[in-house]
Amino acid sequence: MKTNPTQPAPPKAEANRYVLQLFVAGQTPKSVHAINNIKKICEENLQGRYELEVIDLYQQPQLAQGDQIIAVPTLIKKLPLPLRRIIGDLSNTERVLVGLDIRNEA
Amino acid sequence: MTKPKSTPKAKPAAKSKPAPKAKPAAKPRPQLPKAPTGIQGLDEITGGGLPKGRPTLVCGGAGCGKTLLAMEFLVRGAMQYDEPGVFMSFEETAADLTQNFASFGFDLNDLVARKKMALDFVRIERSEIEATGEYNLEGLFIRLGQAIDAVGAKRVALDTVESLFSGLPNPLILRAELRRLFLWLKDKGVTAIVTGDHGEVTLTRQGLEEYISDCVIVLDHRVRDQVTSRRLRVVKYRGSTHGTNEYPFLIDADGISVLPVTSLGLQHIASNERVPTGVARLDAMLGGAGYYRGSSVLISGTAGTGKSSLAAHFAEAACRRGERVIYFAFEESASQIIRNTLSIGIDLEPWVRKGLLQFQASRPTFAGLELHLATIHSKINTFKPQVVIVDSLKDFVIGGNENEVKSMIMRLVDFLKTNQITGLFTSLTPSASSLEQTDVGMSSLIDTWLLLRDIESGGERNRGMYILKSRGMAHSNQIREFLLTDHGAELRDVYVGPEGVLSGSARLTQEAQKQAALMIRDQEVELRRIELERKRTTLEAQIAVLRAEFAVQEIASVKIIGQEKAEEAQLAQGRVDMGLSRKEDATASKRKSGPK
Numbered sequence: 105m106k107t108n109p110t111q112p113a114p115p116k117a118e119a120n121r122y123v124l125q126l127f128v129a130g131q132t133p134k135s136v137h138a139i140n141n142i143k144k145i146c147e148e149n150l151q152g153r154y155e156l157e158v159i160d161l162y163q164q165p166q167l168a169q170g171d172q173i174i175a176v177p178t179l180i181k182k183l184p185l186p187l188r189r190i191i192g193d194l195s196n197t198e199r200v201l202v203g204l205d206i207r208n209e210a
Numbered sequence: 211m212t213k214p215k216s217t218p219k220a221k222p223a224a225k226s227k228p229a230p231k232a233k234p235a236a237k238p239r240p241q242l243p244k245a246p247t248g249i250q251g252l253d254e255i256t257g258g259g260l261p262k263g264r265p266t267l268v269c270g271g272a273g274c275g276k277t278l279l280a281m282e283f284l285v286r287g288a289m290q291y292d293e294p295g296v297f298m299s300f301e302e303t304a305a306d307l308t309q310n311f312a313s314f315g316f317d318l319n320d321l322v323a324r325k326k327m328a329l330d331f332v333r334i335e336r337s338e339i340e341a342t343g344e345y346n347l348e349g350l351f352i353r354l355g356q357a358i359d360a361v362g363a364k365r366v367a368l369d370t371v372e373s374l375f376s377g378l379p380n381p382l383i384l385r386a387e388l389r390r391l392f393l394w395l396k397d398k399g400v401t402a403i404v405t406g407d408h409g410e411v412t413l414t415r416q417g418l419e420e421y422i423s424d425c426v427i428v429l430d431h432r433v434r435d436q437v438t439s440r441r442l443r444v445v446k447y448r449g450s451t452h453g454t455n456e457y458p459f460l461i462d463a464d465g466i467s468v469l470p471v472t473s474l475g476l477q478h479i480a481s482n483e484r485v486p487t488g489v490a491r492l493d494a495m496l497g498g499a500g501y502y503r504g505s506s507v508l509i510s511g512t513a514g515t516g517k518s519s520l521a522a523h524f525a526e527a528a529c530r531r532g533e534r535v536i537y538f539a540f541e542e543s544a545s546q547i548i549r550n551t552l553s554i555g556i557d558l559e560p561w562v563r564k565g566l567l568q569f570q571a572s573r574p575t576f577a578g579l580e581l582h583l584a585t586i587h588s589k590i591n592t593f594k595p596q597v598v599i600v601d602s603l604k605d606f607v608i609g610g611n612e613n614e615v616k617s618m619i620m621r622l623v624d625f626l627k628t629n630q631i632t633g634l635f636t637s638l639t640p641s642a643s644s645l646e647q648t649d650v651g652m653s654s655l656i657d658t659w660l661l662l663r664d665i666e667s668g669g670e671r672n673r674g675m676y677i678l679k680s681r682g683m684a685h686s687n688q689i690r691e692f693l694l695t696d697h698g699a700e701l702r703d704v705y706v707g708p709e710g711v712l713s714g715s716a717r718l719t720q721e722a723q724k725q726a727a728l729m730i731r732d733q734e735v736e737l738r739r740i741e742l743e744r745k746r747t748t749l750e751a752q753i754a755v756l757r758a759e760f761a762v763q764e765i766a767s768v769k770i771i772g773q774e775k776a777e778e779a780q781l782a783q784g785r786v787d788m789g790l791s792r793k794e795d796a797t798a799s800k801r802k803s804g805p806k
Contacts, residue, residue, distance in 0.1 A: 129348035138343075161349060165356045172333050173349035175378060189335075191378065192343030203340030 122146075122154035122204070123183040127168075129161045129176045134193050138177035141194035149206050181205075242449040245293065245365065245401040248286025249279070251468030255444055255453035260425055265392050265402040267422040269414045270429030275440060275461055276405040278314070279429065280367035281307070282465045283403055285316045287365045288326040293401075295365035296328045296357040300373035304329040314465050328357040334377030341379035347387040351394060358400060366395060366402040372416050381416075389421045413445070424448045430456070439578030442468050458580030460588060467588055478627040480504065480682075485597075485632055488527030489520070491701035492660075492675075495690065497683035501658050503596075504630040505681070506623045508652070510637040511662030515673050516694055517636040518542075520660070521599050522551040522558065523699055524634055529561035533596035536568045536589060540605040544569035555697040568593055574605040579618045582606070587625060597632050603652075604638040616652055623655045657681045662692060665704075665713045672713035674704060691717060 126142055128135035139158055146154050161168050161176065171180060179190040181204055190203040244258035253259050260266045260283070268276050277299075284295030299307060307329060308318040321327040330353060358366065371391075374384055395402045404422055406414030413419045419426055426445040431438060441456040459468040484499035493500045501507050507524075509517045518541075525535045539547055547569065548558050561567035570589055577585070590598060600622075606615045619635070626633040635656075653659065659678040664671050673692040677685045690701040691713045705712040705720045712720050 127349065129346075129352065134344065134346075161352045165352045168349050168353040168356070169330060173353070174332060174334065174347055174374070175345040175350070176348045177345065178349065187338060188340060189338045190340045190342050192341050192345045195343040199340055199342040203342065 121183065122150050122181065124154060124156045124204075125171070125180045125182060126156065126158045127161055127171065127173050127176055127178045127180070128158065131160075135160075135177060137195065138179075138193045141197070141200070142179060145194070145197060145200055145204075149201065149204075179203075244450070245287070246291060247283050248290045249282055249466050249468065251457065251459070252442070252466070255442075255457060255468060256425075256447060257450055257452055260401055260403070261447070261450070262401050263396065263399045264424040265395050265404050265422045266425040266427065267404050267406060267414070267418055268427045268429065269406040269408055269418070271408040271431060274408075274429040274431040275459070275466060276429060277302070277369050278311075278461060279427075279466055280369050280403040280405055281311055281316065282314075284327060284365050284367050285311070285318075285321065287401075288321055293364035294326045294328075294361040295367065296330065296354065296361065296363045296400075297367045297369070298330045298332060298354060298357070299369050300332050300334065301370060303331045303333075307331075314463065316465075325361050328361045328363065330354075330357050332373075334373060336377050339377065339379075345378075345380075345383060347374075347384075347391065350387075351391065355398075358398060364400055366400045367405070368402065369405045370407060371404055372406050372414065372418065375416050385416075385421075388418070392421050429459075434578065437575060437578045439580045441580065458578075458584045460581065460584045462588070467584070478504070478624070479630070481630060485531075486527050487520075488523030488525075489699050489701065491690070492520075492699075495677055495686035495688075495701070496658070496680055497685055499683075501632060501634075502682065503632055504627055505632060505657035506626065506655060507632070507634045507658045507660070508637060508656040509634065509660045509662060510639050512639055512664055515662035515664055516692055516699060517638070517662055518547070518601055519551065519554055519556075519694055519699055520662070521601050521634055521636055522547070522554075522556050525567060525597065525599055526551075526556050526558060526561070528597040528632075529558075529564075529566045532566070534566050534568075534593060535561070535597040535599065536570060536593055536595045537599045537601065538586060538589075539569060539571040539601050540574045541602060543571050547571075553696070554694050554699065568595070579606060579614055583618050583622060586622060590625070590629070590631070595631060597634065598626055600633070600635045602636040602638055619652050620655055653679075665691075667713065668716045670714040670716070672717075674713060675701065 124142070124146070126139065128138060142156065146156055159167060161173065167173070175191045177191070177193060179194060179200075181188040181190070184205070188203050188205070190200055194200050243262040244256070244260065245262040246253050246259035247256075268279055270276055281297060284297055287293040287295050297307070302310070304318075311318055318327065318329065322329060332350070332353075354366070357363065371388065374388075375381060378384055392402075392404070404418065406416065406418045408428075409415040409417065413426065413428060423446065425447045428443045428445050430441040430443070432441065440459050440461065442459045443456045444452045444454065457468050459466055481503040483503040484501065485503050486493050486500040487496065509520050511517050521537075525537055528535045537544075537547070542550070544562075548562070551558055558567060562569065568589075570585075572582075572585075574582070576582075586598075586600075603615070603619060606618070623633060637652075656679075658680040660675060661678045662673060662675050665674045666672075673694070674689050675692040676689045677687075689704050691704045693700040693702060702717070705717055
């Protein structure tokens with residue numbers, strides 16, 4: 105699991121780190137679920153070269169407009185480009201990896 | 211941070227259930243509270259505005275004015291009713307919106323700066339989005355909630371919420387979330403407009419009407435005979451009566467105006483005031499005073515019989531009285547009318563410059579009937595004229611829409627009458643059809659109907675005019691010849707002879723003949739008079755002769771009598787003398803003298 109993505113990753117890994125933001129609304133079970141999911145995926149695939157910021161929109165509602173958040177949970181891949189939004193509780197690991205450009209479309 | 215957080219969240223989560231309960235509790239009030247839209251006409255149709263504190267669905271096809279309606283509702287709310295608003299756009303950016311609505315005179319930047327309005331553009335890029343499981347729209351709720359709190363919004367517009375369906379996966383979740391959104395809006399007590407695109411089977415593409423059922427307004431932009439017209443219909447309005455018809459509406463420089471142009475019933479007050487027609491002899495024909503103020507006048511006739519000229523006369527006469535006139539021209543441009551009427555001695559231009567006369571020239575095909583009617587209404591409402599001229603109605607009849615034209619004219623006539631405006635319409639009658647049949651069968655709507663016709667005789671074509679009807683006044687039943695001279699229209703008597711109605715040169719001939727006949731008669735009378743005089747003189751002479759003869763005879767007779775008396779006396783004397791001479795006795799002489 106770890107080796108597969110790291111092999112195409114090294115050139116990227118040096119150039120770009122992964123900058124991820126996860127927007128949730130409150131500590132609902134779904135939020136907690138999503139946070140756990142992304143943390144697991146990052147640890148397994150992007151160990152050491154990612155930044156993950158979890159933002160609770162109830163705490164910082166003004167960010168919803170700036171980052172064009174409609175649905176929650178939303179995971180935004182700010183870097184590397186292109187920008188991607190991954191909506192949902194991130195339970196489908198395959199789709200998350202595709203969304204993060206870690207794995208090519210299966 | 212905690213405060214803004216708790217406000218948006220606490221409400222939707224906690225009250226999404228009690229919300230529907232809270233509303234019915236507020237319902238039993240006699241009158242449903244309403245939020246006035248400030249849009250001309252819409253408040254009349256809805257009986258005061260949109261349902262306050264509830265969402266209203268506005269749906270319709272592309273380009274039918276949904277966004278404008280929503281925006282105008284917010285802007286007017288912010289400016290006129292002190293109800294700030296939030297406009298959440300899913301289609302246009304805030305910058306685009308600002309620019310687009312600047313042309314309607316809505317300064318969105320200013321409203322935003324004064325915290326009267328918040329604009330939020332929700333961008334959904336399908337290509338950026340990857341779905342990985344269940345989600346909800348809490349982000350949207352938070353954004354909206356924050357914007358509402360920031361300006362203290364009482365009004366919200368969501369334009370077009372259906373864009374979410376193309377951007378986000380899993381429609382089932384979306385539907386559930388939208389339902390929750392509308393309940394949440396209700397719960398927040400904001401009056402909301404939600405727009406939706408026209409669907410094929412349902413009112414909106416995504417069937418939003420299932421969730422928003424308090425008030426549904428459908429906008430329509432339809433094409434008929436290559437002419438479009440915009441219409442608005444209130445499909446449902448819970449807890450309130452509303453106008454149910456399709457009402458035409460206009461989008462012009464001031465935004466939307468809806469015109470509830472149905473017949474308002476026959477409630478108008480009839481004026482006794484008379485308005486001169488501008489042609490003195492026509493006034494004389496119309497009971498000596500002209501039309502009634504506020505009546506409807508139809509001038510119909512075949513081509514080139516002077517309908518527009520009569521209309522121009524009336525317009526000029528009204529301007530001279532200081533009244534305001536709108537001339538809706540559908541055949542000629544304003545300058546053409548001015549030029550043409552100048553040739554018959556009517557100068558309209560000074561009145562245009564004075565602002566008493568306004569021309570509204572357009573081709574009938576320029577817009578649909580309803581739009582024309584709406585335009586006429588709006589022009590009349592702004593200009594407030596006393597006289598309205600429509601030249602000509604015939605132009606509206608395109609294809610087989612006579613019934614529609616009739617209903618349009620009926621509404622126009624009702625509108626004019628209600629406002630005590632005298633309406634003068636011209637209508638072209640095709641030469642083939644009966645003269646008294648107008649194309650639109652509008653006789654029943656018309657108070658005074660002048661018919662102009664051409665009279666063909668003796669190789670000439672002349673104009674004739676008569677009054678077909680004129681309600682409420684004694685009017686002439688005679689045909690007049692109608693002349694267009696360089697000093698205006700003139701009416702002349704016509705002659706009805708064995709060959710029919712005489713006009714033009716035939717009339718002139720007839721006039722000459724009449725003149726000659728008159729002269730001959732005069733001469734004959736003179737002759738008779740002289741003859742009589744002569745007879746009298748003769749008779750008098752004869753009388754004198756007879757009298758003279760009589761006098762002579764009388765003298766002669768007197769003379770004879772005298773002679774005879776003298777003779778008798780002489781005889782008597784002779785006898786006495788004889789007695790004396792014969793020595794008769796005295797007694798005898800006495801006896802003799804006794805009988806003497």
